[in-house]
């Protein structure tokens with residue numbers, strides 16, 4: 001099953017289908033009917049009510065219509081029955097029941113009825129629960145155990161044999177000196193606003209080491225991304241074909257739930273107008289919906305009309321599906337590191353398999369960031385990882401030569417490599433796609449002053465002339481007009 | 494305090510007469526609501542930058558704050574209100590029958606305010622329908638926020654149906670005494686009414702009440718609202734299955750406080766001492782105490798679990814919470830209220846309407862404070878705390894605070910309009926007083 005393309009290739013909207021109104025399809029509906037038929041009430045009526053309850057939720061009919069439609073039916077259906085349950089209770093007991101706790105009253109009511117009326121009550125409760133429950137199914141459902149419908153997409157990458165890549169990074173923290181070139185490279189590439197540092201580098205001190213440590217933090221492009229799971233509109237999603245976790249800026253409603261659910265703090269909301277106007281980013285003279293309407297191809301299809309348009313324009317805003325997912329977000333939507341999808345889709349001047357932060361890092365001669373396909377053993381990321389652990393293994397082999405019998409050193413007890421690799425907060429089950437080489441920050445690590453302040457890249461030191469700061473809140477606190485000195489300088493989308 | 498039972502004339506008075514008090518209340522509420530809509534207009538224009546919210550992480554802020562806190566608070570009031578009314582109908586708690594409809598109306602009003610808060614909180618409210626609806630069949634499986642929207646809609650429909658059913662009876666029987674200028678509205682409400690349906694309506698109402706009670710522990714504050722937080726692995730302050738029960742107690746406490754306040758206003762405005770009796774207020778005050786106690790108990794559970802030998806992140810979050818002055822004030826307030834409730838339960842002379850009213854206002858203040866703190870304190874102490882800017886800073890801006898005044902005014906306006914449309918005390922309540930003098934007197938004894 002293909003799970004990558006949620007826009008173009010969507011199966012029919014369940015509410016449009018005549019045969020089955022339930023999102024889980026006919027089988028589910030049949031089961032529903034069977035259960036309703038077990039009650040002595042009209043199953044057709046129940047089904048019809050459930051169907052219309054869904055239309056009600058979808059906004060196709062109004063509450064009044066819903067009520068008007070069922071009033072008579074329900075009346076007829078239940079008229080045949082005898083008195084309301086409460087009449088089973090002797091009126092003399094009313095006073096005892098009032099103001100008692102819920103549980104006591106229930107017990108009381110139960111004891112009052114004789115055998116018949118109790119059975120009657122159970123039946124009513126059963127049918128009542130079924131009707132109400134199926135009304136609720138209109139709005140609340142779950143995945144059946146026997147295979148999820150194949151349109152559940154956008155949360156995880158496709159299985160290994162169905163995807164093209166699984167983009168990720170190997171970041172060598174021992175090579176990093178926190179020059180922040182990657183931070184600036186990302187800002188130049190994406191035009192992010194002040195303080196929205198999609199790429200961020202920690203300088204920190206840890207208890208058991210004297211030296212400064214660094215941690216390079218882009219989005220982890222998790223394979224089990226909580227941010228994508230919680231998004232109420234599927235704006236935050238995972239591209240099945242290559243595992244990139246992206247935000248569709250045209251769909252995002254700005255609820256910030258992804259930001260709350262992400263354990264890494266990599267999301268930056270566009271609180272006000274973006275610092276860099278859309279006209280400076282957009283090389284195509286088209287509205288997003290026009291781009292989507294262009295005839296597009298599959299992943300990697302270089303012949304489609306859309307691909308041609310995008311690559312002629314050296315576009316850096318749309319991905320191969322024509323969705324606006326790259327560069328900085330517009331006002332009121334969520335942004336974060338994208339792993340440069342327009343590059344990975346091959347329509348920019350920069351080659352596929354590169355990202356701007358890595359380029360900047362290489363240009364500084366640091367080469368700490370190694371982007372690549374983690375599924376592919378020969379990608380730059382995996383080759384680097386192999387080389388790095390190999391080097392260390394040689395050191396280990398040297399150790400074997402100096403084995404000391406008196407000290408009883410067992411080389412076999414040593415790890416295969418001295419350099420540790422880790423993924424950040426892996427125990428949260430997010431399956432991050434950034435592999436770090438070096439030390440993992442301990443629970444008592446504390447961030448310290450970076451050797452290069454973020455402000456260094458402000459103004460003329462970046463492509464857009466925007467201010468660069470570390471802590472964004474101070475900047476946001478200036479409000480819509482921005483800090484006094486640069487008032488009104490930048491425009492938005 | 495034995496009083497004469499109410500008459501149908503009493504419950505018609507708000508519709509037929511308009512007092513000076515009414516005009517003043519309406520004027521103030523409308524002015525405040527208008528003022529806030531201007532403020533909200535400004536937010537729409539400039540974006541959420543006019544709030545004091547910011548990104549967590551390197552950003553040093555909290556992405557959710559007062560808006561979400563107030564959203565939960567309103568949902569809580571709504572959920573508690575409908576449970577209260579359903580309990581009255583399901584278990585025939587006659588003493589509270591006069592406030593059953595007030596509780597239902599409170600549910601509708603509060604749910605609307607909660608819905609409004611969703612909109613106010615969003616960065617792109619213009620996309621609400623176009624983004625949410627097409628994605629719905631998928632998101633409903635994974636996104637707690639989609640569940641919330643669903644359940645709020647469901648409860649709104651159920652409550653409105655419920656209310657609509659009980660109003661038919663009243664309007665039909667009082668029709669000749671209701672003003673003619675609302676004739677079309679009344680005809681619509683009583684469309685197709687026949688006296689034979691009364692029994693059936695009664696049964697349907699009972700059914701709906703059953704549904705509401707059965708679904709209560711699963712939905713709204715019993716389920717989807719706390720899950721919005723407790724299912725998220727990133728924020729230890731939100732952890733744990735205790736959030737469901739905790740939210741539910743807060744819902745019930747807030748709703749009872751809300752019902753007390755509105756009932757007091759109605760009694761004061763329309764001289765309904767004989768319908769909304771002291772005995773009823775005493776009973777409500779006792780319930781307020783009971784649920785307040787449960788609220789404190791569940792707070793205690795969390796605090797003890799959080800500070801004893803909790804992993805670092807959880808402990809940091811809990812220590813931050815219990816040392817936060819606003820938290821201490823909120824919990825202290827609940828303790829003071831409980832002291833009053835138990836004092837008046839033991840010694841009736843301690844009871845006074847005004848004290849119960851004050852207790853209700855304080856309780857709503859405490860629950861709102863706790864809910865707002867819960868939201869942003871949780872976000873200030875994430876699991877991943879390497880950032881220097883963690884914990885961040887958040888204090889609501891004037892724009893955010895003004896939304897509280899705005900929504901309270903809107904809810905007040907809602908009630909002011911409703912009292913002019915149909916009786917807010919149901920006819921059954923005054924009829925029953927009429928028929929059963931004995932019951933009215935017996936109420937004095939049980940409490």
Ligand code: SF4
Pocket residue numbers: 219220221222225226227228245261262263264265266267336430
């Ligand atoms: S790091 Fe955060 S934003 Fe990025 S994919 Fe993982 S959960 Fe989502």
Ligand code: SF4
Pocket residue numbers: 230231232233234235236247251252253254255256257258259333334
């Ligand atoms: S902010 Fe946007 S992307 Fe994030 S969860 Fe909300 S709608 Fe989805």
Ligand code: SF4
Pocket residue numbers: 185186187189190198199218219336337338339340355356357358
């Ligand atoms: S991968 Fe692209 S978006 Fe992500 S940090 Fe690097 S340059 Fe920025």
